[in-house]
Amino acid sequence: MPFQNLYVQQRIEKAAKLKELGFNPYRNDSSRNTSISKFINVNSDVEQMENKRAESRSYTVAGRIKLYRLMGKASFLKIEDESGMLQVYVARDNLPEGFYNEIKKLMEVGDIIEVEGYPFVTQQGELSLHVNELKVLTKAISPLPEKYHGITDKEARYRQRYLDLIMNSEVKKTFIVRSKVISLIRRFFEEKGFLEVETPMMHPIAGGANAKPFVTHHNALGIDRYLRIAPELYLKRLIVGGFEAVFEINRNFRNEGMDATHNPEFTSIEFYWAYKTYRDLIEITKELFEYLFEHLDRPKKLPYGELEIDFDKFTEIGLVDSLSAIGGVPAAIVNDKAKIIAYLKERNFSVNEKMNLGQLQAELFDEFVEAKLINPTFITDYPVEISPLARRSDANPEVTERFELFIAGKEIANAFSELNDPVDQYERFKSQIDAKECGDDEAHAMDEDYVTALSYGMAPTAGEGIGIDRLVMMLTNQHSIRDVLLFPAMKPLPSTDQSENKIQEEDK
């Protein structure tokens, strides 16, 4: 049974008393006519007035009580709406007779009230609203966290994000930035002539990435469905179909571990661009960042924890070149399997000697280079062995036309000129099946329908995916993905409600 808590009981009592007095504690007749920030802007002139008040003006504002200072026959309240916080002055003699004494103990911090009145400036110099009329719109029966320390417990903040949002205004700002980033990305690609599309989230075959999918069941068809791990293969079908520039911003689902950079569902943008190559993607990616910084009004030298990221300094380097130039690995060994293995062993890294040259180079990159890539860096020319979906470079068939973008030591984007040879694609799927049978449960499944699509001819195309959550982390100086997700995945708590347990039992 909820609401057993003493403080909740006291507040339920107050709601009942309001009802007795004829005040609905959950009324629906708000007549708010301005926001708090507008009130403050419009009345900034009141301070210059002779008696520091404008009794002829009238505003109705509403908000949640954050502070309540009751002083006998008058009181000050701070109320907050989405736009800001406002001080409100309630004096007994300015209200209908008896009203103030009736209501002053029935409202409290957490309640949402509406007040009508005129602007004035207090002796302490704060623009406030002098109340002529007051009503409780919504009674809160659970008390808010403490007014000074707020709520700091991470678990409570993630599970009860609404409390976090009520108490911590910076949190709200982070999510406003997140919303803007998504909106700007959408606008950027629309302005470039891209078409936003929606492809299925429930896939018969989970493809487009190396990841374990979630499985669900479609009762009517009697078949299992996979929550998508990437929209890639559907978006490329659309290129086959004749759309030349498409993008999709939405969720992917991966049935893997959770940590500071991984949530089971995460948001990405993937975009595919016909008649273009990965070189064009590098240019459009730089442009996108320009666009974001311009419209977000952020400094190009952005602090990130201890680091400072300079978004005016995009650089580009080949993966193998980066090993010596950035990672400090001797240039003489980076193209020699045996020497790399010896080098890694000397430094006490566990080495799988069955790895091919490309995999070993990737290993060196992960160990010695990745963390050092603070300013935005395009790493290009990925070995063919670790790029199964990317097109080989015509100049050097050992590497692919691919890049990954790293910022603050983390991968932010992955892009390449797409493989559009259907026979080659079929062979690569087949070798993935072999890998799957050898125990690699993240290997791609054969997608014959996709191969069929390619067989009708896909124009030369370049495609890119950008992790929105990680991008927002960087732009908001957050170091956990949970701080840029409104409702991060959390394990359910054991239910204390027996009826709920029963339902779960019956379902089994």
Place this chain on the structure above:
RNA sequence: GUCUUGUUAGCUCAGCUGGUAGAGCAUCUCACUUUUAAUGAGGAUGCCGUUGGUUCGAAUCCAACACAGGACACCA
């Protein structure tokens, strides 16, 4: 998955080498008509995460479990 830290009042936190739980805010009563975390006086508030064990006695020691934070590993 491994290691590590945490879980005490609505919130933020004390509670030492075991002796039956405390502060601030909030809440309740009283005073107070320009306060700024308002102030002053008085009162109430606890499955000390859960389950076991050791002990005359456990918030405290031990074990298992649950949840969370952090680090590492795995993964892209």
